[in-house]
Amino acid sequence: MLFGKKFSPKDDERLSHLIQLKRQEKPDEAFWDKFDEEIRSKQLAALVHAQSWYEKVGKLSILIARKSAAATATASILALGVFTVLQTDYFTGAQTTTSLTQTEPMRPAADDASAIDQPIFIVNDLHPQAEANEVDFSYGINATPSYEINALTKKSIPVNYQIIAEPKQFTAGHINFGTDLGAKVIGTWSHF
Amino acid sequence: MAARASVIILATSLLAGPQVAYGQSRGSVLDLQKAVQGIYQDRKNAVVRVKVATETLSENNEPKVVLRVFSGFFISEKGQVLTSYLPTDNATRVWIEKGGISFLADIVGSDARTNVALLQVINLPDSFDYIKLIEDKESLEIGALAFSVTSPLDFSPTPKFGLVTGYESHFAEVVFPLTYTRLSISIGPAEGGSPAFDAGNELIGIVMATLPEVDSSYIIPTKALARIVSHLTQYQKVRYGLLPIEFEEKPDTYNIGKRVLVKSIVPGSPAERSGLQLGDEILNLEGSQIADLNDLRDSIFFKDPGDFLLFTIKRDQKELEFAILLEPEEDHIAEGNTVGSSNN
Amino acid sequence: MSVIKTITKPLVSSPERRLEADEDLVIVRKIQAGDVDAFDSLILKYRERVYSVIYNLTSNREDASDLTQEAFIKAFQSIKRFKGQSSFFTWLYRIALNTSLTHLRKYKLRRFFSFEKMVEEDHTEGFIENLKTESDSDKAALMTELQERLNDAFQKLSVKHRTVITLFEIDGLSHKEISDIVGTSIGTVRSRLHYAKQFLQGELKDYIR
Numbered sequence: 097m098l099f100g101k102k103f104s105p106k107d108d109e110r111l112s113h114l115i116q117l118k119r120q121e122k123p124d125e126a127f128w129d130k131f132d133e134e135i136r137s138k139q140l141a142a143l144v145h146a147q148s149w150y151e152k153v154g155k156l157s158i159l160i161a162r163k164s165a166a167a168t169a170t171a172s173i174l175a176l177g178v179f180t181v182l183q184t185d186y187f188t189g190a191q192t193t194t195s196l197t198q199t200e201p202m203r204p205a206a207d208d209a210s211a212i213d214q215p216i217f218i219v220n221d222l223h224p225q226a227e228a229n230e231v232d233f234s235y236g237i238n239a240t241p242s243y244e245i246n247a248l249t250k251k252s253i254p255v256n257y258q259i260i261a262e263p264k265q266f267t268a269g270h271i272n273f274g275t276d277l278g279a280k281v282i283g284t285w286s287h288f
Numbered sequence: 289m290a291a292r293a294s295v296i297i298l299a300t301s302l303l304a305g306p307q308v309a310y311g312q313s314r315g316s317v318l319d320l321q322k323a324v325q326g327i328y329q330d331r332k333n334a335v336v337r338v339k340v341a342t343e344t345l346s347e348n349n350e351p352k353v354v355l356r357v358f359s360g361f362f363i364s365e366k367g368q369v370l371t372s373y374l375p376t377d378n379a380t381r382v383w384i385e386k387g388g389i390s391f392l393a394d395i396v397g398s399d400a401r402t403n404v405a406l407l408q409v410i411n412l413p414d415s416f417d418y419i420k421l422i423e424d425k426e427s428l429e430i431g432a433l434a435f436s437v438t439s440p441l442d443f444s445p446t447p448k449f450g451l452v453t454g455y456e457s458h459f460a461e462v463v464f465p466l467t468y469t470r471l472s473i474s475i476g477p478a479e480g481g482s483p484a485f486d487a488g489n490e491l492i493g494i495v496m497a498t499l500p501e502v503d504s505s506y507i508i509p510t511k512a513l514a515r516i517v518s519h520l521t522q523y524q525k526v527r528y529g530l531l532p533i534e535f536e537e538k539p540d541t542y543n544i545g546k547r548v549l550v551k552s553i554v555p556g557s558p559a560e561r562s563g564l565q566l567g568d569e570i571l572n573l574e575g576s577q578i579a580d581l582n583d584l585r586d587s588i589f590f591k592d593p594g595d596f597l598l599f600t601i602k603r604d605q606k607e608l609e610f611a612i613l614l615e616p617e618e619d620h621i622a623e624g625n626t627v628g629s630s631n632n
Numbered sequence: 633m634s635v636i637k638t639i640t641k642p643l644v645s646s647p648e649r650r651l652e653a654d655e656d657l658v659i660v661r662k663i664q665a666g667d668v669d670a671f672d673s674l675i676l677k678y679r680e681r682v683y684s685v686i687y688n689l690t691s692n693r694e695d696a697s698d699l700t701q702e703a704f705i706k707a708f709q710s711i712k713r714f715k716g717q718s719s720f721f722t723w724l725y726r727i728a729l730n731t732s733l734t735h736l737r738k739y740k741l742r743r744f745f746s747f748e749k750m751v752e753e754d755h756t757e758g759f760i761e762n763l764k765t766e767s768d769s770d771k772a773a774l775m776t777e778l779q780e781r782l783n784d785a786f787q788k789l790s791v792k793h794r795t796v797i798t799l800f801e802i803d804g805l806s807h808k809e810i811s812d813i814v815g816t817s818i819g820t821v822r823s824r825l826h827y828a829k830q831f832l833q834g835e836l837k838d839y840i841r
Contacts (some may be wrong), residue, residue, distance in 0.1 A: 107833060111829060111832060111833055111836070112801055114778075114782060114836060115782070115797065115801040115802065115832070116802065117778070117779070117782065117802055118686070118782065118783075118786075118801075118802050119802055121681070121687070121688075121779075122684075123683070123693065123697075127697070128679070130697075131679065131697060131700070131701065134697075134701055135675065135701045135704060135705070138705050139668075139671070139705065139708060140703055142705055142708060142709055153618065163289070184564060191660060239352070239353040239354055239355040240355065241339070241355045241357045241442075242355065242356050242357065242479030243356075243357045243440075243441050243476075243478035244356050244357065244358060244373065244477065244478065244480065244498060245476060245477055245478065245479055245480045245497070245498050246372070246403060246497040246498065247482055247497065247498050247499075247500055248459045248460075248462060248497050248498070248499050248506070249499070249500055255774065258373065260351055392737065
């Protein structure tokens with residue numbers, strides 16, 4: 097339980113010096129030349145191409161991060177959600193939580209007068225993780241959702257019901273059960 | 289809040305008054321409606337959708353993403369969420385959705401046996417409720433009302449109600465780690481992990497499986513859930529214990545009840561050294577009467593590995609007490625120890 | 633306003649930072665007015681520092697290279713929204729930090745490390761002298777071992793703790809600057825630093841005697 101101890105200033109100093117060694121972990125000239133090249137072409141790309149929101153997913157996350165655009169942000173996340181759901185066979189026209197009337201592209205905010213004062217990646221709360229990151233992770237998921245439920249059944253499930261029908265096997269750690277009462281019990285091991 | 293108060297008052301009148309019988313005045317049916325609506329309003333802000341994206345390989349060894357959807361609910365103001373699914377070892381991203389907004393979460397721990405997972409939401413929603421796990425919540429009688437708020441498919445929180453219809457420890461060959469409560473609430477896709485309540489709006493369990501042929505479902509009772517959450521929080525998994533003893537169940541002399549007997553003991557184990565013998569009849573474990581194997585299994589579920597369990601047994605018309613060590617399961621799994629045959 | 637550090641000198645001291653911030657603002661205004669090439673001077677000025685932060689957080693030089701570029705491009709794309717309330721440097725660091733955190737969260741389960749080689753400079757001489765070995769070749773080996781142990785220990789820290797210790801010890805920022813960039817209170821910064829140091833102390837005690 098080292099954490100309760102105080103360490104001496106001498107130790108502290110040596111630790112600092114040690115960590116500062118990491119300052120020496122530096123890339124070489126060749127690295128920076130390559131870096132310059134790469135970043136230049138990225139800059140050019142950023143300038144030249146018109147970015148519609150549905151093309152540049154990175155942009156989408158930027159737009160969603162703006163606190164002032166909360167309502168449209170919700171709609172755009174749901175737009176992605178509904179899209180994937182409709183791909184399942186049996187799902188017919190269900191409602192989502194908020195009315196999703198618009199799927200038109202959101203306008204880029206570059207010249208928007210209501211742009212927030214702070215740069216977009218900052219949130220005014222105690223967490224260092226910016227709000228932008230909260231939705232970054234879900235838009236990239238391009239898979240059909242599988243609505244799961246453990247099903248205990250003695251029959252096979254018809255295909256279009258589309259639930260995961262494997263019964264989950266459980267053993268009671270130290271006791272296993274036969275199919276009729278009065279069966280013997282296994283003493284000791286589990287299957288997990 | 290007003291809504292909750294009215295639920296409790298009405299629920300009490302439902303329970304305390306004369307049994308609600310068929311043909312009762314219309315007033316009782318409307319009370320039931322109010323109970324459903326009251327519980328729904330009270331609990332819907334604690335229920336969330338859980339989404340799990342897992343990277344796996346397809347048949348052609350190409351990477352693909354599988355997205356699974358479940359229900360879940362907040363259990364603390366710190367933003368812990370309980371749900372029912374089994375995390376895998378593959379790279380996984382987990383998040384919850386509430387009110388159409390996604391919130392990233394970490395997996396605190398999970399238990400394969402009960403299929404329960406505990407999540408910690410990283411940045412919390414601006415407002416949410418949570419549902420308290422009452423550690424000593426007692427089971428309900430069969431026929432008691434049961435309610436649920438679920439997150440089916442991609443719908444917003446949805447109310448349900450039904451009855452407590454039974455208590456079982458297994459379903460066909462599938463054995464449960466402890467006795468589960470069966471409800472006549474029909475559970476569908478993405479509804480696993482939903483909370484279930486009694487008429488007093490207290491949590492009675494988490495939905496973990498559906499029985500589609502009989503429009504029913506199983507819930508893991510709150511008492512077990514409390515232990516599971518406590519372990520997941522401390523150890524990231526549930527620590528189960530093993531007894532190096534094989535038990536069997538036989539009908540008693542009068543063929544009315546059952547007896548639980550010691551069938552075999554692993555040679556060289558602490559249990560053997562304690563003096564327990566073959567044929568000893570288990571009467572009692574730590575103060576709980578053991579009437580059948582299910583009682584035994586249910587009692588042991590709540591015991592910690594490393595504990596000494598105090599058994600009261602009957603041998604030759606005498607009552608004796610033995611303290612048997614409940615061994616950590618990991619010890620046995622590593623050795624691949626088994627006792628006896630699989631079943632007969 | 634910056635906390636005086638008793639142990640090591642910060643890389644730049646506060647009045648220099650203020651001067652830097654003013655100079656940067658002039659350049660930013662030029663870019664906002666349409667002179668996009670002016671952004672290059674900002675890249676040149678800060679690329680090593682930004683790279684250093686990101687590299688020390690992720691411990692992977694290829695990722696760090698990509699993420700550094702990404703951070704600059706993000707800054708470039710949102711430069712119009714920069715109002716000058718914080719210094720450009722703080723703003724850029726925040727973007728770099730968020731970019732790293734997003735990356736770390738996404739690839740939490742697939743971390744592999746790819747470290748830079750140590751550039752031998754004067755300051756390391758003193759340290760190497762103190763390493764208790766016989767020959768020079770042993771010392772080089774010990775240095776490598778040291779680097780590995782240090783990076784191991786660094787990786788064991790949570791991202792939150794690694795962030796503050798990187799910004800404090802490696803980038804030489806003050807507590808106040810760190811709290812601005814990370815977005816927590818100075819008290820939180822101090823306690824995270826304290827915890828991180830104690831943890832590293834424990835991990836590296838064999839090398840700090």
